[in-house]
Amino acid sequence: MDIRRLRIWESRNATIMTNDLIQVVIEDQGGMTLELSTLTPQGGMVNAHLIPSYRGTGTSVHSDDNNLFWQNSAYLYQKAGSYFSFPNFGPEMVEEGQPQEQSGYTASSYWMVDRYGTDPEYGGVWLLSSIRDKRHGWRAQKIDMLLPGHPVHYSAIFITNESIKTITANAVWNNEIGSPFLEAGCVINASADSWITGPPSIFNNRLAEDAVFNDLKKAPLKGGGTVDLSEIPQPIGRTDIITGRISKKAELGYSSIINPRMQMIYLTFFAGPQHQGEDSIPMNFNSFLFDFGGKNTTPWSLYEGGISQQYSINCASGTHNLYRGLEKPDQLLDTDTTFTLEPGQTKHLFYGTAFAPYDNARIGGNFFSAEQHEQGIVLKRTKSTATISADSNFEALKGLAKRVLHTD
Numbered sequence: 367m368d369i370r371r372l373r374i375w376e377s378r379n380a381t382i383m384t385n386d387l388i389q390v391v392i393e394d395q396g397g398m399t400l401e402l403s404t405l406t407p408q409g410g411m412v413n414a415h416l417i418p419s420y421r422g423t424g425t426s427v428h429s430d431d432n433n434l435f436w437q438n439s440a441y442l443y444q445k446a447g448s449y450f451s452f453p454n455f456g457p458e459m460v461e462e463g464q465p466q467e468q469s470g471y472t473a474s475s476y477w478m479v480d481r482y483g484t485d486p487e488y489g490g491v492w493l494l495s496s497i498r499d500k501r502h503g504w505r506a507q508k509i510d511m512l513l514p515g516h517p518v519h520y521s522a523i524f525i526t527n528e529s530i531k532t533i534t535a536n537a538v539w540n541n542e543i544g545s546p547f548l549e550a551g552c553v554i555n556a557s558a559d560s561w562i563t564g565p566p567s568i569f570n571n572r573l574a575e576d577a578v579f580n581d582l583k584k585a586p587l588k589g590g591g592t593v594d595l596s597e598i599p600q601p602i603g604r605t606d607i608i609t610g611r612i613s614k615k616a617e618l619g620y621s622s623i624i625n626p627r628m629q630m631i632y633l634t635f636f637a638g639p640q641h642q643g644e645d646s647i648p649m650n651f652n653s654f655l656f657d658f659g660g661k662n663t664t665p666w667s668l669y670e671g672g673i674s675q676q677y678s679i680n681c682a683s684g685t686h687n688l689y690r691g692l693e694k695p696d697q698l699l700d701t702d703t704t705f706t707l708e709p710g711q712t713k714h715l716f717y718g719t720a721f722a723p724y725d726n727a728r729i730g731g732n733f734f735s736a737e738q739h740e741q742g743i744v745l746k747r748t749k750s751t752a753t754i755s756a757d758s759n760f761e762a763l764k765g766l767a768k769r770v771l772h773t774d
Contacts, residue, residue, distance in 0.1 A: 456691020
């Protein structure tokens with residue numbers, strides 16, 4: 367187990383955390399998890415996370431001479447890997463006279479590193495960081511943790527409303543996956559039981575708009591017919607977003623990408639709605655943004671009208687209305703797309719991201735269920751199973767939060 371600070375670029379710093387199975391690199395800017403890497407069955411290390419070709423390396427987009435290339439967006443300038451969006455999940459906008467950054471203040475701004483160290487009870491390493499939005503009156507604290515023998519990056523978020531007004535918000539955990547792990551033939555899965563496609567888009571998309579469907583293998587196309595979204599194609603010059611409602615009876619929420627050729631799985635997991643309490647940040651939806659080359663504008667292409675340089679998937683989970691932000695705080699698939707924080711209230715979220723090889727080759731054809739067991743999360747495909755060693759109830763992370771944050 368190891369944890370230390372690392373300089374990425376000039377004025378760009380990060381924390382690197384390692385255990386016996388995985389390595390995680392978390393940048394201060396945006397709290398971006400640039401790297402979640404592990405050893406492949408073939409013997410090399412591979413990072414599952416997307417590092418966009420356009421990612422900036424300067425101090426900030428506002429000090430970069432080419433800031434228009436990134437559309438003056440701090441989020442696009444520093445985006446990579448996994449990150450948390452709050453209080454807005456959508457385009458930059460103005461709400462009640464106050465600006466809301468693209469994909470949220472948490473993904474656009476600087477996280478202060480408060481403390482880091484080792485945990486004597488569970489033997490893990492941890493990082494505590496925080497961010498405060500004085501304009502809107504809230505504060506967020508984040509704990510990142512690794513445990514021995516678990517191929518899992520554990521994270522906890524605590525958000526406190528320090529204002530005298532009720533805050534209405536989105537909260538979404540994004541996991542941007544790219545090559546070399548992501549390739550044609552990968553398969554996806556999620557805990558949602560009903561899906562809806564995105565609204566009319568400025569990007570080149572192929573799915574019918576605002577269409578409801580129940581099977582990832584039969585998503586409706588614009589021109590009629592269906593397409594199997596569960597299997598990843600080669601770059602096709604299209605970009606689409608779908609959102610799926612997680613059943614209120616679900617005990618475990620999850621999303622996954624499996625690479626059957628590498629025999630590896632990337633799995634996110636969190637408490638399902640059945641186990642989310644009043645002080646939980648609700649995780650009502652799974653979402654997938656299929657970015658297979660449909661964005662022909664900067665920064666995704668080198669020039670306006672150029673060829674998109676991006677081939678990725680964003681596996682997101684949280685509470686939101688597709689990518690519409692806070693402009694549509696209504697319901698989607700009969701489920702709330704926002705939540706509220708009352709003055710003085712704190713809400714929390716515990717989230718796990720696993721990246722590991724698996725032994726049973728049949729899991730490469732996708733699994734039919736994911737279950738919590740004492741030894742971890744068990745993926746089942748008829749009589750075939752694969753187990754990911756994990757603290758699926760987040761007992762170690764909850765215990766650490768009580769000691770570090772003095773939570774009840």
